[in-house]
Amino acid sequence: MNRSLVPEPLARLPWRMILLVVAIATFGQVVLYSAAGGSMQPWAMSQGVRFYMFVAAAIMLSYVPERAWRQGALPVYAVIVVLLILVELIGAVRGGSQRWLDMGIRLQPSEFMKPAIVLACARFYDLLPAGETRKFSAIWPAALLIGVPALLILKQPDLGTALMVCAGGATVVFLSGVPLRLFVGGALALAVATPLAVNFLLHDYQRNRVLIFLDPESDPLGTGYHISQSKIAIGSGGIFGKGFLQGTQSHLDYLPEGHTDFVFATMAEEWGLVGGCLLILAFILVIRWGINVGQAANTRFARLTAAGLATTIFFYVAINLSMVMGIAPVVGIPLPLVSFGSSAQMTVMLCLGILMSIDRQNRRTVRW
Template identity: 45%
Template structure:
């Protein structure tokens, strides 16, 4: 038995002890990922901290401090806020429909005057929290297969439909898959999972032909045959593949990537920063970064498995699922194995909203770790 297991609840509640319970190895891994992103942004900006590397590090520093602060919140506070956060996210998504700021043909932002943000980002954490709270009070038998499944299905469908209407297919897909991951981990019957997979496979071609917007359908067609329009819709994927392949095993060297330095590679500091990394540091550099991502995911899942409360396990696993999907979808997109859907590589890509969402999620995961022995009860006794 470890020393942490012998500590009394009153002792664990002390601030200094809570700090020692944070997974600092996990925190260092996050710093290494963000630092790697800044390194690549410094390179593609012509060895300059502006306009990307400096702001990226500043934002990460703020978000890192926020993660540590959130880790000290009792997991029962997260439990109490689960439904309110989800409800707030839904209200903000509805507000986008009426008051949203339209950019490049999409209405995804709310402009507050001093800042603008995407409410869909709130839902990435909100859906994991809300479903974790819902299943915390559901028996294992009902979680497997019952009419109770209609409630989480509606909880997932509502934000997914609102986000898809903006339109933002990538984020809608992330929310749907995160919700599905929590439902599966809660104990859903394999019969339902199998039926859902079959239904999805059947529905995909129908959605592509009759549901998706023209530009979304074009992305799918481009994914299937990017060479059909090499200077148009296929340009992103083809340039990304060139950057990936030209890096070889060891890469061309830091600051020497022709595709990124000469601006052939689009979105070189955001969605396609992994291709920039591949060109300059090769297969070896990509493998090391992916190993770092894998380590972060493994440590987060281990934290979820150690939680005594069902809510803590599911909430931490849901946040980890979102992060994992970010990595898998962006990696597949950059390698031409998935359509371009505008999903960034977390912590590596430039972007404040996504970084804030990811680090708030990791704050929740670390809260689950710090308070892993805390029992969470349903209803009014949640803080008892």
């Protein structure tokens, strides 16, 4: 951007990344317009309004100095854990889940934990002396930081968000330099605990989702219906798709949640393999920009935070695509900036706002 035409603070923003994110969200609104049968209501209009509010918020967050994120990481984490405990005690129940606090406005603390766990783990390893990284004391406090909110969120129940919190925290642990043997040991312990969690911690519907993932054809009209119809929609799109507003799976209501969790299937039916690949490429470029921000950072905290936030966005995209293609269980992770809803949109824009803050602090220009 020509710096002579705009004020210096605005010129320093990563406009290519911002415009790319705007392009992804605009395409998402086009898909929601089609999913509603060619109408801006009830999804596309409200999605667009919220998105531009979040863009403005992300740009404002970019002016928060890195030291403020560093100093506030653990206190903010503690506040969100308290809010998660309050959800368990007095939270509002909707649709069989207890995930919200009604405090004048409806608040879902688990969404804020996704970036907060990255900040908290990054701060922990920033405070840890370099010589301690190879000891067991480098992993068990981080395991507690991750495990406490993950268990609280799993109890709500919200398996998808709990997995996202674990994935974001584990990424920071891995990148911090913890010896591979300790990391692998923790992973093996998790693998051993997984069958116990499936049998004793998950609710019946969550357990059924895991089992139906292993054999979706065993109940094609019941628990496996979502996955089966999603595969049909994606496959029927072919290379170039059926054409805008020409999708049948979503328009004839064969595809459940075609505007939320399974919005990629709605898109792929009309835009085909080409449209799907271009959308995935756009997400890859955004994630790559975030990783480059981390590589250019000057402090350990900033490097770990940037990498963790970038991979948080990656996990959003990877889990959702795996879910709609039938190569992962249905865990309720939306496709950010495309699926209808404010939660994922808010979380991703919060991650991007913090990344832009770190980018602003970097001494050299990040190119991608």
